[in-house]
């Protein structure tokens with residue numbers, strides 16, 4: 001082979017970059033998220049757990065558009081229970097702890113939803129009330 | 133057939149993954165076996181091709197000279213266009229690899245009414261290529277969020293910048309739009325420009341269709357067909373693959389397996405196709421050689437080892453025959469001893 005001194009190091013760098021995830025993790029899969037179930041013990045949600053797991057973001061996006069743009073605040077009814085469309089009014093009335101519920105998966109999958117740029121978590125609301 | 137067959141081939145790949153992933157038990161094959169096989173074939177094929185190129189001699193110094201070569205002191209040397217030292221070559225290569233300068237130089241001949249022939253600069257190919265390659269790079273880097281646990285913070289910054297328009301949830305990425313736009317423009321270029329269309333082959337269309345397939349399935353999975361796309365389960369599988377303990381913990385939608393299978397196809401196809409220009413650009417003698425043929429002699433590595441043969445030596449070797457044949461010699465044969 002010609003120019004071994006350049007080609008071999010070049011190939012080594014390429015292989016290191018191409019296999020980056022293999023050595024970065026160091027053979028350890030790391031912690032898996034364990035979202036906290038509603039502390040109040042609620043078992044019912046607006047949709048089954050699998051649907052919520054993969055589609056809650058689209059659902060919230062639709063709710064936001066319906067409420068803010070079309071003024072449809074009408075409640076969602078699931079299994080006889082009424083929910084008002086909204087992150088704070090519906091979701092977080094049961095899933096009260098953002099850090100232990102929402103963040104557990106979002107931090108795992110590197111998702112930073114901009115919902116909380118405006119919305120408050122129940123903990124935020126309490127903190128706000130205490131500070132006059 | 134030049135574009136029909138590759139298009140159907142990509143459709144066939146989609147159908148294989150779609151139907152295959154619905155068969156119970158085949159999820160493991162599509163989610164674990166094929167990715168490992170594809171990765172192994174990619175690395176093996178890439179190294180094999182690079183070593184093969186490394187073994188190929190360069191008989192002539194064939195850099196493309198695009199400016200004034202180094203000459204006398206009062207003649208201005210164009211260091212990038214006719215590099216004389218290794219560091220100038222490195223600078224030229226870096227600009228080639230990062231900014232595609234040789235595409236930038238593209239000109240196009242056109243006939244206007246008159247008739248008048250012009251050779252104008254044409255930057256479209258350069259722009260489409262930049263758009264596609266950089267979007268692809270960002271998408272690849274962003275995908276590391278699925279493979280690294282815990283992931284480095286710089287991925288957060290990239291996610292933020294790429295989704296800065298904050299459109300929808302999941303947040304639309306700028307690079308998704310640019311990736312598809314770049315690919316479509318590159319494809320339209322082959323379809324619409326008659327000359328390019330004439331020289332385009334099936335193996336020019338196939339990678340474009342395959343990459344479009346990957347991008348479209350990825351986009352569909354993220355924004356449209358969210359049903360059973362549980363990103364936590366997908367990340368568990370991806371991190372599992374990267375740590376050699378793969379598990380499939382949920383019923384993941386077919387669209388994910390289609391996406392992954394097309395990526396596997398890309399990995400396998402890569403080293404045996406024109407996509408190897410990724411490695412090949414570093415082996416282009418027209419770019420990676422010094423423009424110093426006046427200062428240094430380039431020796432063809434396959435030249436046979438020919439020793440210099442002076443006339444005196446030649447006569448020494450053949451003197452007897454020369455004398456026999458009556459050819460005059462400079463030095464006579466030694467007198468014969470009686």
Ligand code: HEM
Nearest residue numbers: 271275278305308346347350351353354363366370392395
């Ligand atoms: C050549 C390699 C690949 C390309 C070009 C590609 C392209 C894309 C694109 C354009 C998207 C749309 C969203 C985004 O940009 O993030 C996407 C999403 C996605 N891709 Fe890929 N992909 C590749 C490899 C992979 C691999 C190997 C996996 C396996 C884990 C994967 C899993 C996913 C998933 C799960 C999503 C949806 C993400 C979400 O819902 O947030 N991709 N892909």
